[in-house]
Amino acid sequence: MLWKCFKMAINSVISNKMRSLLTMLGIIIGITAVISLVSLMSGLTSEVTDAFEEVGIEAISVAVTDRADTIELPVEHVDELAQKYPDIIQGYSPSVTMPAYIKDGTESVMSSATGVNEQYIDLYGYKIEYGRGITYIDVERMQKVCVIGTYIAKEFFDGDALGKTLQITGTPYKVVGIIEERSDSEKDSDDDCIYVPYTVAAHTVHSSKISRYIVYATNQETVEAAETLIEQLCDKDIGDDDYYTVIAMKAIAESLTSILDSMGAVLIAIAAISLVVAGIGIMNIMLVSVTERTREIGIRKSLGAKQRDILSQFIMEAGMLSCIGGVIGIAFGSLLAVGAGKLLDMNVLPTPASIIVSFTVSAAIGVFFGFMPAKKAAELNPIDALRYD
Amino acid sequence: MTPLVELKDVYKIYKMGDTSVHALDGISLTIEKGEFVAIVGQSGSGKSTCMNIIGCLDVATKGTYKLNGRRIGNYSQDELAEIRNKMLGFIFQQYNLIPKLTVLENVQLPLLYAGMRESEQRARALASLERVGLKAKAGNYPSQLSGGQQQRVSIARALAGEPSVILADEPTGALDSRTGREVMMFLQKLNREGNTIILVTHDNSIAARAKRIVRITDGRIVYDGPVEGDVTVMQMHGAGEEAPEDEKAKGAT
Ligand SMILES: Nc1ncnc2c1ncn2[C@@H]1O[C@H](COP(=O)(O)OP(=O)(O)O)[C@@H](O)[C@H]1O
Ligand SMILES: [Mg+2]
Numbered sequence: 001m002l003w004k005c006f007k008m009a010i011n012s013v014i015s016n017k018m019r020s021l022l023t024m025l026g027i028i029i030g031i032t033a034v035i036s037l038v039s040l041m042s043g044l045t046s047e048v049t050d051a052f053e054e055v056g057i058e059a060i061s062v063a064v065t066d067r068a069d070t071i072e073l074p075v076e077h078v079d080e081l082a083q084k085y086p087d088i089i090q091g092y093s094p095s096v097t098m099p100a101y102i103k104d105g106t107e108s109v110m111s112s113a114t115g116v117n118e119q120y121i122d123l124y125g126y127k128i129e130y131g132r133g134i135t136y137i138d139v140e141r142m143q144k145v146c147v148i149g150t151y152i153a154k155e156f157f158d159g160d161a162l163g164k165t166l167q168i169t170g171t172p173y174k175v176v177g178i179i180e181e182r183s184d185s186e187k188d189s190d191d192d193c194i195y196v197p198y199t200v201a202a203h204t205v206h207s208s209k210i211s212r213y214i215v216y217a218t219n220q221e222t223v224e225a226a227e228t229l230i231e232q233l234c235d236k237d238i239g240d241d242d243y244y245t246v247i248a249m250k251a252i253a254e255s256l257t258s259i260l261d262s263m264g265a266v267l268i269a270i271a272a273i274s275l276v277v278a279g280i281g282i283m284n285i286m287l288v289s290v291t292e293r294t295r296e297i298g299i300r301k302s303l304g305a306k307q308r309d310i311l312s313q314f315i316m317e318a319g320m321l322s323c324i325g326g327v328i329g330i331a332f333g334s335l336l337a338v339g340a341g342k343l344l345d346m347n348v349l350p351t352p353a354s355i356i357v358s359f360t361v362s363a364a365i366g367v368f369f370g371f372m373p374a375k376k377a378a379e380l381n382p383i384d385a386l387r388y389d
Numbered sequence: 390m391t392p393l394v395e396l397k398d399v400y401k402i403y404k405m406g407d408t409s410v411h412a413l414d415g416i417s418l419t420i421e422k423g424e425f426v427a428i429v430g431q432s433g434s435g436k437s438t439c440m441n442i443i444g445c446l447d448v449a450t451k452g453t454y455k456l457n458g459r460r461i462g463n464y465s466q467d468e469l470a471e472i473r474n475k476m477l478g479f480i481f482q483q484y485n486l487i488p489k490l491t492v493l494e495n496v497q498l499p500l501l502y503a504g505m506r507e508s509e510q511r512a513r514a515l516a517s518l519e520r521v522g523l524k525a526k527a528g529n530y531p532s533q534l535s536g537g538q539q540q541r542v543s544i545a546r547a548l549a550g551e552p553s554v555i556l557a558d559e560p561t562g563a564l565d566s567r568t569g570r571e572v573m574m575f576l577q578k579l580n581r582e583g584n585t586i587i588l589v590t591h592d593n594s595i596a597a598r599a600k601r602i603v604r605i606t607d608g609r610i611v612y613d614g615p616v617e618g619d620v621t622v623m624q625m626h627g628a629g630e631e632a633p634e635d636e637k638a639k640g641a642t
Pocket of ligand 2: 436438
């Protein structure tokens, strides 16, 4: 019975090709819009979250203005705080950026090195492939050592860097460790990095104070608590909050994704309106179809068709129209999304969830908007219907 | 033995504003299994209304109707549909075949709604088409058939479900007289094979081929008995004429 119903619906859709296509157009456009927008938005969102995950979503950056001499957030205080709240603060590191000219043969290449403590490499999520990281001793004794990324190792030492000497702005640093490749060993990637003890870096840039820290919360849930602790410390040490900024990566990531989410929601709402319009189009055509086929309905009823037989026939037909429209829309939308992804150099793919939801929604639209006309057909009086022409 | 069809003092009243039309005005009628009854009357006399009530397409305003001993009263649309499906076979003036379905699919329809398996539907529908001599046309569409052939398909459809009663409302009305006579001969054959047939017609020469005449005028039965007793029919038949044109004209006014 169901199969027969299905076949009848297909026949009806096929026998009115032009009309079916025009009726489906609304659904096709709506679903195309939904699929491509959802895919694009989720591609964008994952791009953003990926970017933040590289730094670490638990990271909190603390910056102190270095204008006045009296303003200082000493390393000891940050260290104390970290020791006192091990459940909230996973670790911290000063972050001192040091301009670096690196000799490559006769040429000098402009790069930069970062002064960090012994915790940083772990916190950032780097793994040491050869040698070791920066140690406490290195920091304490201001040893001129460095840990480098695979790009530096490849570019300046042909990969064989461990134990060699790297000339940074005329000062020799011993390469004590090489970090495992994290990106693609290209320039400006995560693998293009040089780390030195922060004490050395601070000395090199003639600064006695540390003006930037990066603090890691133990996990995503403790980010807010850690932020509060740091702000309290800054408040105590510095006072005026014009002179320091505490920014949690999580907060930035969240506000960005929430902007993207609400942008997506607005776009999808607009697409949804087009789907409602499409549904009304289907309802309209189904009403016409019911009127045109009044006699057929009368014949079927006289032969013993029950209300539900007629109801399911017309609902099936409406559902068929919108499902076919939905499938075409999903195909177009996916193509559009992939094309746009290529254009924007982003990894955009329609998610299985969005495909399933779109298909379900289009089926639901057909059934919902097909119901009224189908009910009208099912309730026709057989004699009136038979007499109709 | 319970009669197949039993109408007792049946009224059908159409209310139109403040006037009311008594389409059936106290009809009592009993039809036994195996009969071949022609309900005759002028146009507008109430034949189709009577037929619709017997065919469970409509219900009486007043009075009782029993089909095979079962009282057709407060049934829902769906229950009536089921009764039609199981017990009744319809043949209409306009054939009423569905144009976009093949001949076979049309004949399968009552079996489909009876919930029969597809393979059995096919087998029965083909057997039914064979009875009317149109098995070869099973895959054709109704529009590819002549009027007489289409009416035979509709007869095959009426027979497919092996109904207790076959109801034919002006089955020859759209056919030329020769094809009309063929259809009538086929109905007579079906009756000889044991089928109960109720035929509605305004055409006396057609009615004369039945075994029993029920003549209706203005919603009332004015004659009910064998063909030989009906004066009008005997006159017409005796004179060997077709339905007189003036009677149609009278009915239209
Ligand atoms: N649905 C209806 N509404 C109002 N009047 C009707 C309706 N159906 C039939 N009638 C009236 O009932 C009478 C009998 O109609 P009908 O049974 O169709 O006659 P016949 O089939 O003998 O030509 C006619 O006067 C007709 O106008
Ligand atoms: Mg009539």
